[in-house]
Amino acid sequence: MADAKPVSPQRLRALLASATVLPWWWVTALVVVAVGSTVDISMPAKGATSWHIAVGPTTLVAIGLIWLPSAIRLLALAGGSVKAGGWEASSTGLMQAPEQLIEDLTELRTTAEPPPGERGTVQGDVDRIAARYLPPEQTLTPEVVNRLAREYEAIRRRMRGGDKRTAAMNRLVNEVRIRAAAAPETARAMAPALLRSSADGDRIVGLALVQGTPAASVHEDVLRIVGTAASAFEQYHALRALDKMLPVLDADERARTKAVLEREKTDPRGIGVMKDAPIASWIDHLLVVLSDPAAGR
Structure with missing residues (x-):
């Protein structure tokens, strides 16, 4: 657009820095989910309880979601669309011109x-x-x-x-x-x-x-x-x-x-x-x- 305001270098630095920061609580929660989902515990009616480690879909999804906040922020900056879990987000982006x-x-x-x-x-x-x-x-x-x-x-x-x-x-x-x-x-x-x-x-x-x-x-x-x-x-x-x-x-x-x-x-x-x-x-x-x-x- 002709009347769009330019993004200054200082503002650009701040935007890029904020876009790549991951909330500690988000990372911690998804790491717990990812690690927990790899443990499969079996408790049969007879016999000892057994367990083993296996990487399944839940683990992979949890690992992928760690980067979701940054992906959304970069989407806001650069524009485009993201599809996940049945929903879609799109943006024209601050950097689209x-x-x-x-x-x-x-x-x-x-x-x-x-x-x-x-x-x-x-x-x-x-x-x-x-x-x-x-x-x-x-x-x-x-x-x-x-x-x-x-x-x-x-x-x-x-x-x-x-x-x-x-x-x-x-x-x-x-x-x-x-x-x-x-x-x-x-x-x-x-x-x-x-x-x-x-x-x-x-x-x-x-x-x-x-x-x-x-x-x-x-x-x-x-x-x-x-x-x-x-x-x-x-x-x-x-x-x-x-x-x-x-x-x-x-x-x-x-x-x-x-x-x-x-x-x-x-x-x-x-x-x-x-x-x-x-x-x-x-x-x-x-x-x-x-x-x-x-x-x-």
């Missing part, structure tokens, strides 16, 4: 960005929400990708360099990552052509898709961008794409990556690579992980 959910998740991801070497739990939660609740066929389309690529170029063209412009560009990258999480197969199919494009916006969107759905098949494309990036922002996100790709690279690809990064540390193009603190931090972090994979866990 895909574009509004994308906007809120983008804001949440952007405000909780971890530094190099740290794995943010919020980012993982955001990606899981996107994958579960956003419709892939609507979330990532050629039209959407082209719009975001041109929007990136417009930001660079119209805004003066500085923190505000960087924040706007990072927000766009995070939006692409969320869309990639919702449609990973489409993201992997689109990434190669975008990474090889001569348009700055296409390459940035391609790097964001790789960050959201890393694949070894675009390794050489990302490495090339690290060494030929048109801007510090582009090189920064190429390094972040490499970070996401490391777990899927083989030994030869990791060695090639290490060689390229070591060369970049010498600033072969004379553009002051190591004077840019975020880029220098990511290069150093990646080299540490490449030398000791355990360091990146």
